[in-house]
Amino acid sequence: MSTGLLGKRSCQPSFGVNPKDKPFEMVDLQNCESRKKMNRTCNFCGNKNFKENQVQYIYRHNGQFLVVNSVPCEECEFCGERYFRAEVLKKIEKEFNAIYSSGKKVKREVKVPVEEFLEI
Ligand SMILES: [Zn+2]
Numbered sequence: 311m312s313t314g315l316l317g318k319r320s321c322q323p324s325f326g327v328n329p330k331d332k333p334f335e336m337v338d339l340q341n342c343e344s345r346k347k348m349n350r351t352c353n354f355c356g357n358k359n360f361k362e363n364q365v366q367y368i369y370r371h372n373g374q375f376l377v378v379n380s381v382p383c384e385e386c387e388f389c390g391e392r393y394f395r396a397e398v399l400k401k402i403e404k405e406f407n408a409i410y411s412s413g414k415k416v417k418r419e420v421k422v423p424v425e426e427f428l429e430i
Contacts, residue, residue, distance in 0.1 A: 357388035
């Protein structure tokens, strides 16, 4: 896990589940707004090279989750940090609300195991 991570990041499949995914994407919405333009720099490592990718996005709000596959993003080629466009995130948020507030039917549901750290 600790070695070779940076190199492997760039060889990820273009979509689907990546076992190395962090459980939640730490995305700053405000940051995304200002990152629409090209020639930006990665917030985390300062790298300027990004590649287009499609990834699984997990939206979490008030203890409820929505998993969306094949979400377009730009991925830092060095550290693998992902940047999503504001309109992409808004679309996911809208879908989340449609499902949880308006009772929209979803294509598929998954069961997720939950554990308390002290009990494992
Ligand atoms: Zn980076």
